[in-house]
């Protein structure tokens with residue numbers, strides 16, 4: 001069995017609807033997935049409703065403070081209860097902060113002569129949570145750059161005309177704590193640039209690391225597998241697919257847990 005435990009939908013910042021996700025997954029021969037949208041679990045019931053022949057693990061990805069102000073640590077949570085009140089409280093705090101930031105960015109862009117409308121961005125983000133990628137995507141559509149990532153770099157990145165510092169995010173320790181409080185398994189997402197954080201996150205209660213990811217090299221994979229063994233962690237993996245938001249073709253099928261690692265994941269789950 002192949003598993004892709006890291007997929008986004010239109011409920012956060014992917015271009016793929018639940019229906020498109022399910023069809024890409026089936027084309028790639030994957031039979032177990034997790035929907036891990038940024039700070040929301042709203043898309044999961046829609047995927048579950050049309051994917052009765054797939055194993056669908058409820059998931060979430062939470063952006064947290066990194067070592068430096070511009071860095072983020074992403075923590076995935078598997079099997080969390082979406083109704084947990086403490087988790088919900090933190091998520092709505094993050095949504096409000098992001099909404100405020102988008103409003104400030106739009107004001108800055110407009111004052112620099114870039115005609116862009118907040119309502120248009122809201123519309124393009126619907127039904128999901130709004131973020132900077134939606135602004136970049138609209139800038140691209142309106143002819144401000146040849147692709148979404150170019151627009152992101154040119155207009156929204158640190159030092160550019162639309163740069164607005166974000167509000168503080170939760171610490172990774174808090175996200176790990178809340179995921180566990182909500183009955184979930186916290187996993188360090190795409191840890192390739194912040195491998196040195198593993199020991200401190202383990203101390204905070206981390207239970208897994210993402211080893212298979214399009215941006216993780218074979219060499220780093222070997223290192224992470226060894227770390228997982230050392231700390232008795234779940235090994236996870238997936239495509240981190242955002243549809244066409246970041247690349248030309250949806251990346252589902254590029255990175256996944258193969259038979260062996262899928263079996264190891266479920267064995268560990270049963271023997272927790």
Ligand SMILES: [Zn+2]
Nearest residue numbers: 061074189190
């Ligand atoms: Zn991430």
Ligand SMILES: [Zn+2]
Nearest residue numbers: 006008061240
């Ligand atoms: Zn992701």
